[in-house]
Amino acid sequence: MTRIDCETRESALHTLAYFYNLAPLKVDQFLLATDISEIHESSLQFCYFDEALRGIFNQEFGEPVIGIDEVCWFHLTRTRLDSKFQAGILPLGSAIKEIWNTLLEIFEGTDHYDNLLQLRDCGVADHLYNLKVSDHCHWGPFAMLIREEAFRANEVGNHDYLRLPEIIEDICNGYSKVFNFRLHDTVVGSLQPCIVKFVSNKYIGNELFKPILYYLFLTAKGEPLEIESDACFDGEGLEVPVESILKVDFLQ
Secondary structure (H helix, E strand, C coil), X not given: CCEECXXXXXXXXXXXXXXXXXXXXXXXXXXXXXXXXXXXXHHHHCCXXXXXXXXXXXXXXXXXXXXXXXXXXXXXXXXXXXXXXXCCECCHHHHHHHXXXXXXXXXXXXXXXXXXXXXXXXXXXXXXXXXXXXXXHHCCCXXXXXXXXXXXXXXHCCCCCCCCCHHHHHHHHXXXXXXXXXXXXXXHHHCEEEEEEEEECCCCCHHHHHHHHHHHHHHHHCCCCCHHHCCEEEXXXXXXXXXXXXXXXXXX
């Protein structure tokens, strides 16, 4: 069973080298020797910088010689420390009830509890919240290929899912509009950042090597990461089964 695993730079490097039947050192030597200006020249015949890099790499080493059976992905969230994901990773439509229960639990015994009940039952004054809960295209569950990008949200231009999941932030924003009070910091302080590693064969195409290669190139050069140095998993409204979960990692 062949597997892509980008939990660390080292595992990403060994993954790429394995599928191309190369020594990891040879991959790194190639990346360090590749001039950015050379990639810029090549990018004229490609759409994007990362595509140009992969084009140069494949010209040198050819296509991958081994097929992909499964891929490790990293689901980012902030949740209660006792969360075990025993039902798997649920899409938003199945998880929204528990999300509200979590918020109500945090503010139980305060005036905010009744206010949150009102929002839950009568509607949240936030466009993004209403868009996501009503359209299964936004239900996920979502995950990323490169674990390190979880800690580089501002650098990459991503939402910081470890600080606050989008849907919870949407609820807090709606609360602020109606009750003129920010719940955000209290929620952040009550929950724990968490990365759930799981395996899937939903996406197993060779296009996954493009962001991996670009990630390895940027880190080899000491450059900031970019949105193109990662790939996204979309469950498209289907849960990630519990038996696919490899690790639940609560961060300090």
